[in-house]
Amino acid sequence: MAAEFVPGNRLTLLNSGEDYFPALLAAIDAAEVEIYLESYIFADDVIGHQVANALCRAAERGVQVNVTVDGFGARNFKFDFFSRLTVAGVRAMFYRPEIGRFHFKRHRLRRLHRKLVVIDARVAFVGGINVIDDNNAPFDMRPHYDYAVRVEGPVLRQVHHAVRRMWETVSWVNFKRRFRLAPVADPCCAAAGDQNAAFLIRDNIRHRNDILHAYLDAIDNAKHDILIANAYFLPGLRFGRALYAAAQRGVRITVLLQGKSDHQLFRYATQTLYATALAAGIRIFEYEKSFMHAKVAVIDGEWATVGSSNIDPFSLLLAKEANLVVRDAGFAGELEASLRSAMAIGARELLAEELSRQPIHSRFLRWLAYGLVRAMVGIAGYSQRHWQSEETKPEER
Template identity: 50%
Template sequence: MTRFVANNQITLLRNGEEYFPALLDAIASARYEVHLQTFIFEADDTGLRVAAALQAAAQRGVSVHVLLDGYGSRKLTRTVLDGMRAEGIEVTFYRPQISPWTLQRNRLRRLHRKVSVIDGTTAFVGGINIIDDLNVPNGMPPRVDYALRLQGPLVKDIHTSCVRLWQRISWANLQRTHSSRVPLALLDNPPPGQLRAAFVVRDNLLNRRAIERAYLKAIGNAREEILIANAYFVPGRRFRRALVSAARRGVKVRLLLQGRMEYWLMLATHAFYRQFLREGIVIHEYHKSFMHSKVAVIDGRWATVGSSNIDPFSLLLAREANVMVLDADFSQQLRSDIERSIRDGGQQVHADDWERERWGKRVVSWLVFGMVRVILGMLGHSNKH
């Protein structure tokens, strides 16, 4: 069951333009401890600024721990890594890079969450990697993505999650671990706020379907509107049934999906267009740039921001982290921003056009979807990490 905690301060951050200044300010004010966990850490201008801020924190005696995914951060240069480690920053990798052509059972079990905690009092959770917004091809506009800045009682849960994951991976890699240096007085006396929120993780131990269940419960309770903006959307059978059931009982269901094909596996998204469009579900594709969002608003009072896509890799394999918020004002703020993306860069997919003009794409999408299922079957399931 999703555990909501009251009295939190939560700020919605759109894109790196808002996220990175907030993150850098928080790191600059750190006194005790910084945890940063991310899928991608790129050695571009943004990544170098974050690395410099972490090094400066370590130089003044802050305990800094950086956990990176071995595949997502495979391009991080030795110069940046050595520079951070030379200042006493502990850097470790979740699953070293494995060849994309290797069908090892655990290859797709990645650290996909993007979570940072500073001094156990300020946390950042979302979908934004440590990479510049303009690190996109062909001079396109910045990618669209979101994160949250949190203060309040929920941060203690996030801090505990980061420390435990760090310790677990350190043990697995035969590295030394640490106890948190944050004073208990800070953890137990957070600044008060007004919002109810839950920190929901997906792992391969006790929380295999926690994020999916939270989504399904909110969708099942929806009475007016479901608005989902998700970059990689290949929902499983239960998720598809929940959306169709909501549409049939009169809920307005709208999807904002990635229109640009970053990876060929994204073609599997189109396999469900025909069914959804026939059921009255409205689909918009974002073509202006890359949309990396993993957010949703339901009935104007339930919202989520995080790292989890709605596909089998996020919902069944990767380590993910989302925050669910129960608040009308926050939900309306996020809803308005999604609406802006629809207006500025979205193109609606119409049922008649899809039926008449996209038959080839429909065939390819089902072939790719079949391949996804075969790959998942070959990779199997594991409890490791």
Template identity: 40%
Template sequence: MTRAFRPPRSSRWVPGNHFELLENGEEFFPRVFEAIAAAQREVMVETFILWEDKVGQQLHAALLAAARRGVDVHVLVDGFGSHDLSDAFLGSLVEAGVKFRIFDPGRQFLGQRLNLLRRMHRKIVVVDGHLGFIGGINYSADHLADYGPEAKQDYSVLVRGPIVAHMHQFTREAVLARAERKRRPAPAPATGRPHAGTAHAIFVTRDNHRHTNDIERHYRVALRAARQRVVIANAYFFPGYRFIREMRRAALRGVEVRLILQGRPDMPIVRTAATLLYDHLLRAGVRIYEYCDRPLHGKVALVDNEWATVGSSNLDPLSLSLNLEANVVIQDRGFNAALHRRLAHLMENSCTQVEAQPPGRWQGLRLLRSYAVFHLMRWFPTWAGWLPRHQPTITLAQPPAQGEPDRPASAAA
């Protein structure tokens, strides 16, 4: 393992893991549903978005079947991302024994959701404590190619090995109420899990308390250590100035730094924000590619021949300063090579490379804009701390009372 990749002190590499890259819903959904179908003891699911479409119905059927055969099933969805689930959808799960929880459900005002900030944006599955999934893919049909031009390009990983114990412990503490955690035995420690491969890994999260910038710090450590190549594919790109500084420094010392961003964004403001950084990055030698086949939703990166990361965290203010996120950092040549092949194919076949604009009459205006954006990024983490902060609640859906319509009640958990 390369000594140059020295993670933050609070993190330790866990050896003996195996990672399988899953691209888009076509590869991801069947593997998750198969794992749930084979579950014997426990299923834990965290997701930002769960839609009641064909994908949501497949997940619903898998969870329902697992609960009916006695598996302990827990689901945590975000109250902003998964706000339109019907009474029938929730009620049937709850009646079968699924513990279905909603993170910080918000009220609507004039049909608008106001609970935008500090969302639970993680996408994690842990089955029987030994098989895990983590990445950026939600449970919605827009992660399948047959959805049409707005289908998303995204990635996740299937995880085996001791690092799954870290994911399990984390989801257990995030999903279960304190009283339930006392009643249920804790999972076995990581050292007690059998090795499944050769990959070293770190499970890293971001919250608004003790781990406010852990994911970003892992990125910056890897960028600082880079000697050959960096490839970052991220849907929503507007990181802080220290992140941009490390990218520029890597490119200026001769590292091949390539950045894949949205060329056909699902929200126009996403591309507008990213383009404000183009001049600053291009002048340092960073190569920028815009993915133009469909909206890019991925959150993956690789550095040199060993380091890689996959997870839920975008490189924008919401993910880096406000939302609850989870990534896995991987040290493994085989996985790095597999991810590089996928991203290289993307750049060669589905991307347009952005060219630097030649000096002209608007050069001064572009420099002024870059200066303003630089200082906006520099101070944003401080400003984010001033934004509304509240103690989020987790609401447990209850079965409908007899004689009443199928509308699950809520109780704090």
């Protein structure tokens, strides 16, 4: 399904938790009718408790507060927050809760990876930032580097519909019928600004490829510059071909990736792609200042996206994801300036001669990591053939 851009929005770019959490907490404290919050991680740290306290205060003053967390990413939530929140009147549920331990389950790869908050159907937050303190990381990886967007305007109708539908679906699956009887705030569709935006999700039915196709359309139409910053970058066949074609027609392509990773297997697998990308003229930078968790892109200074979707098979084919796509030179320019500044301060460019000096065993380990990741996709129910062909079905384009 193509992105449905709507005009009249006001979008505020938020850089990491330093910008995001003060804005989020202020909005929660101002809530009057309802709050929907979705997060993959809800950490037992300073930020987690600040957000939990704000949600409790809102519920205690009569706001209907609905919290959905992932059963694997936020598996601590049951012990750290659930009782306190429910006593205060917060309605909380798990998406695919973990049952049992110490054995592999295929469904662990099918996660609720969205980071969304909608308050009174009048303001929303969309991005890649979990409920976790920026400094909740090993010392040399602090602080987290990520983005979110504060959203006001007509595109809220799309965001509100998505969180409402997720809540109803999880309620039904968990037999929480009393949670399904919820009053609905009417989305505020009045113009709040002059920016064009579309809200995209990834699920397993109607919207399986929406985020992927938005990227591909933007790359296919790029004329000058493509700047992608993505924490976990392992594109499929169609995505890689689109980037290569753009490079061949003279588009300047820059990819910013993690230099410090919490998933070394993914990092090693991604590094198998470096030689081909550099040979095509694509510049690759690794962010080494701290832990980069961003999932953003800017194309031709006009098109931008901020969201939760990594460019890898797990995000693009398996997980529940959400991205905001923007057509606005002002917003795109602000995001690009922020990325360029971060790269100048904390990133290092990878050069072809570095790769040529890698020992044979190092190259072998990286290809082994790549093979393991592909095998994991197959175990989850997506074979290598499906991974490649899923992106090219014309009837779903």
